[in-house]
Amino acid sequence: MTALALGCIADDFTGATDLANNLVRAGMRAVQTIGVPEGPLDAAADAVVVALKSRTNPPQEAVAQSLQALRWLREQGARQIYFKYCSTFDSTPQGNIGPVAEALMDALGTDFTIATPAFPDNGRTVFKGHLFVGDVLLSDSGMRDHPLTPMRDANLVRVLQAQCRRRVGLVDHRVVAQGPQAIRARFDALRAEGVGLAVVDAVSNDDLLRLGPALADLPLVTAGSGVAIGLPANFGLAPSPAAAVLPPAGGLRAIVSGSCSVATNAQVKAFVAAGGAAWAVDPLRVAAGEDVAGAALRWADERLAAGPVLVYATAEPGAVRAVQEQLGVAEAGALVERTLAAVARGLVERGVRQLVVAGGETSGACVQALGIRQLQIGAQIDPGVPWCHARVAGGGLHLALKSGNFGGSDFFTRAFEVLA
Numbered sequence: 001m002t003a004l005a006l007g008c009i010a011d012d013f014t015g016a017t018d019l020a021n022n023l024v025r026a027g028m029r030a031v032q033t034i035g036v037p038e039g040p041l042d043a044a045a046d047a048v049v050v051a052l053k054s055r056t057n058p059p060q061e062a063v064a065q066s067l068q069a070l071r072w073l074r075e076q077g078a079r080q081i082y083f084k085y086c087s088t089f090d091s092t093p094q095g096n097i098g099p100v101a102e103a104l105m106d107a108l109g110t111d112f113t114i115a116t117p118a119f120p121d122n123g124r125t126v127f128k129g130h131l132f133v134g135d136v137l138l139s140d141s142g143m144r145d146h147p148l149t150p151m152r153d154a155n156l157v158r159v160l161q162a163q164c165r166r167r168v169g170l171v172d173h174r175v176v177a178q179g180p181q182a183i184r185a186r187f188d189a190l191r192a193e194g195v196g197l198a199v200v201d202a203v204s205n206d207d208l209l210r211l212g213p214a215l216a217d218l219p220l221v222t223a224g225s226g227v228a229i230g231l232p233a234n235f236g237l238a239p240s241p242a243a244a245v246l247p248p249a250g251g252l253r254a255i256v257s258g259s260c261s262v263a264t265n266a267q268v269k270a271f272v273a274a275g276g277a278a279w280a281v282d283p284l285r286v287a288a289g290e291d292v293a294g295a296a297l298r299w300a301d302e303r304l305a306a307g308p309v310l311v312y313a314t315a316e317p318g319a320v321r322a323v324q325e326q327l328g329v330a331e332a333g334a335l336v337e338r339t340l341a342a343v344a345r346g347l348v349e350r351g352v353r354q355l356v357v358a359g360g361e362t363s364g365a366c367v368q369a370l371g372i373r374q375l376q377i378g379a380q381i382d383p384g385v386p387w388c389h390a391r392v393a394g395g396g397l398h399l400a401l402k403s404g405n406f407g408g409s410d411f412f413t414r415a416f417e418v419l420a
């Protein structure tokens, strides 16, 4: 393997793919690993993204996992480290973004880093330290009522400060607009004031491209996936279709969806409205002991040859609440994830070689059930979602792991057109 430019640690699976996608688009060959590999990587790459499942873990656990990933990335010769979290910052005052960032700073012996979840391509912007989701402040967005990480304050300086020992400061939009030199000067000024982490404003990709060169000398960058678009140039890499080349696609096509986000509900509806073959998983039948995965697979057997089939548990909030009230939130989630993972495995055994999975937790369950350890990242379908390629029993598998909130309403049909 050639020398690794960027070593990345992502706090969830779909977020890791999102980051790798932006790196590939900016010219880096990127590989995503599922967890920390045991040995060296067996593929050529400029960037590796180690996908953890640490987003909602207590700080001590997230720190331990992240440090283990850091050790492995340094053994691979990574020249810069990137800690990726969610573009909606999913991290309450008890969250682990601050503790993980500071533990990585300590391990890398650095006294300064940045923090910005900005991802303008998906409507996440940071202005005066405040995070916007589309047109509204984070605290007025759906994230206000997120079941695990309710975000009630959009002021990221305040949110991050509540998690950090070091002082948190701000590089505001007027400085970013002046370009890399001004940004570097502001870094120096903040450092001199004793600031260890700086939230950086960015409302456009141009802002992120101005920020990129100013980050060249930082051992550690902490951010959403957006900041990645400005980094490959620091390593002499330019956008090139060659970075996104995957083996040719073939085989049967399917979609497994466990996300209940607004975006995924719209995608399921659009697929069904366009005449797509779709099977709804009823969690209560699973809870009653029925072999729902087996029934879904028998249904799919009749239809797979004709085109992509969709097996989904995706439901509107009222229906999800009703199931959760009967089964409990965690039990309902785990039971649906197990069912969809069994369906994904069965579909691949039946010859599916192009598979879309919707939802972060659902993707984690499916990837684990398929025994996938490593993904090569290919072309983008929609912002934040690329096609990937993995080795599975019986050959290669093209896989798209879609974050709940990402993708246009025609995602489930267009994904396969992009691959063709």
Ligand SMILES: Nc1ncnc2c1ncn2[C@@H]1O[C@H](COP(=O)(O)OP(=O)(O)OP(=O)(O)O)[C@@H](O)[C@H]1O
Pocket (backbone or CB within 6 Å): 014, 258, 259, 260, 261, 264, 283, 313, 314, 315, 319, 320, 323, 324, 332, 333, 334, 335, 336, 337, 358, 359, 360, 361, 362, 363, 402, 403, 404, 405
């Ligand atoms: N009908 C349903 N009733 C109850 N729980 C469900 C139902 N359908 C899916 N779930 C559960 O809801 C959770 C959805 O989480 P998941 O991370 O997969 O999607 P998401 O939150 O939309 O995606 P992301 O994390 O990428 O934003 C999973 O645990 C899934 O098993």
Ligand SMILES: O=C(O)[C@@H](O)C(=O)CO
Pocket (backbone or CB within 6 Å): 012, 014, 015, 016, 018, 019, 085, 086, 087, 088, 224, 225, 360, 384, 403, 404
């Ligand atoms: O940054 C994002 O919004 C996504 O990559 C993500 O992390 C979803 O879980």
